[in-house]
Amino acid sequence: MTNQSGTSDNNISRRRFMGHAAAMAAFTVVPRRVLGGPRHVAPSEKLNIAGIGVGGRGGDNLRGVESEKIVALCDVDWQSAAGAFRRYPDARRYRDFREMLDKEGDAIDAVVISTPDHVHAVASMAAIKKSKHVYCEKPLTRTVHEARALTLAARQAKVATQMGNQGMAFEGNRLIKEWLWDGAIGDVREVHVWSDRPTHQGKLPLWWAQGIERPTDTPAVPEHLDWDLWLGPAPYRPYHPAYVPFRWRGWWDFGSGGLGDMGIHNLAPVFSALKLGAPTSVCASSTAVYEETLPLASTVHYEFPARGDMPAVTIHWTDGGLIAARPPELEDSREMPREDGLIFVGDKGKMLVTGWGGHSPRLIPEAKMKAYRQPPKSLPRSIGHYEEWIKACKEGTPAESSFDFAGPMTEAVLLGTVCVRAGGGKLLWDSRAMKITNRPEANNHLHYPYRQPWTL
Template structure:
């Protein structure tokens, strides 16, 4: 989303920002878990929700759960979050999510997290350890270890979780599953996935100049667990995805959406290897373009699968079955079976068998999968029902999915094929990968 424009009438002053809690202290909505007891249905029909990172995408996520009580909001940039702050004037405002969670622990049922990737795990794990349900934007985690740990804590605490892969609730994903399991294109052994990302700079070095930190931004809190560095507009508020310390690159941004049909429909688990072809790689930013190949073993009588990811302007060759007058869209996935091909749009879009003559002749199978009530709605309902399985992009699914995708980033950063042992969480041929599988955290931000 575009950065909120500065407006004197809507801008929250620093005094108002830091003291809003006192101004609304007299108005408190009792959370469901207090009214109904732990893990029991409460008389109240609404959840009490807090938001962490509520400018940009986070503001949209809060809007999608605004049927509930929005009781607390946290953002390190009061200008960028100003629109969301103004839409929920009764919500108590914070800058530091650690302070918010500590102070609001007894007042909230669930937390929505939409910070940059490097802050996901510290915020999410802290909330889950308090017994709070969590929605977190994609990618779920910054490292493989974080994804594994977030899944473990969610399971241990029996909370409802959801990663922001909106297409997982869509009709396109279900139709693709039903087509493939109907044998529409035979046995699938290969899938090609691509995106028009990055739409931010990559393949660049660290800025040499130091810029003044905007008055409305707390730069130290924005950095959170990441190593300290001087502020520069090259990082925030938008371009952070391209930096190793903060984001997961184009693949982390869009494979969560566009590769979801492959993982879901082909029942993929962990890859056994990954390799990458890229433009030059440095220790600051992701490369300008990359092609990552993942290798998945045979499982439960199903064939092994090779999955190829493309970004930075790279795409697979246009399949001849498309016809000369058609081109591949900017985002999508192509399933290659031994009896045909299926082409889907980005964000788990609707499937089409190609060529179009086969699609027209195809007798569609029955709808065997349950349809979703909506990505955010199913999370809200699951929270109210205390049913972790009710949120279909919960960490039991999205955790292993995220881990698998991030194995590709190991191959990119090391510049070599990675042989992966998911059980041990090790690149067995590359011990130097350990420092990227897990990472160190600044004091006060540990998991």
């Protein structure tokens, strides 16, 4: 890319760059064209943002960032995208994000990606390679390999990133860390985490189908949907309404079930508070495993090594309506959260967290909570999930769920789905080599061959 003088921005020395910026700042806010491209946006300027996948959840995410300029919209289903088209009538419209990124060029500073999971990685990587800031819905990727690749690429490109697990901005997440680091329940060696997905409150009907095989009929593709682009890098299969819209989450080729959906939300405060990295092993069991879809319910156990002065810890995950055993410390008059919850087990007590994403923590029993003298608030409070990312794009301050946090967590979480898909049992994980060491055949589930011409 070249600047206005026609010389390459890469040839401007750091000393010359800083001196020029300081001189300009004495008179006015420095516009991004002077600072060298779309990654340099002054705090007083609005970002030019493009949406990739703008129906449903994508529309919600765009509303979260519409304090900036929404300049381009991309969706393979223009019927689903109609609401976003009406809300942002001046935004240019595309079906293929690759065409959008090529044509828009420097007119885009950042992208918001809200496609089905199997497109997250290829869309994010395409944007990162063009030096765009990236907000991507959770789970960050569909495969373990993709998560590692995105983490490294974003770090090298120095773009601002955020994964869409909004709970990381909750007050509860700060309280969990402050209380645990204060020693409220002592050393934590065990955590129970659950979600009822794909059921609702542990009952039918399902949010999306799991435990089924591929349909055999082949209805016509709706005129408003580009099925080939919807499939993206996934293996080809005929269109069927069993996959779209949103029903894709339970199919192995497109999603990762309750663990990839709510597991990312509910495990995030655990990873953050306990400073977790990669697990050393994963062990899973489930209802019947199907070739095409995730099982109806599963249990996954993650083993993490000691970190600094924190001891080794075991994380127990359950989904499909299964929940952790009721702790004896919980009063009979209080209900266990059925939809989403956590229990931190310390050597001096327990903490129950109700709601998704670490919403409402309490020490149990209630008498212990009332007697606990809470420490001063020592952690910065969030300015808002979307606002964090916008600020990161403009000022370089890291967002709470940047890919440096979200990537390694996604890797670890998706190892659980790998273990389930491999039939359960125990997998030993070598994170440095990015390899399962005791069952080589399970490594086949860390990634898959993309359909041509898609690449990462």
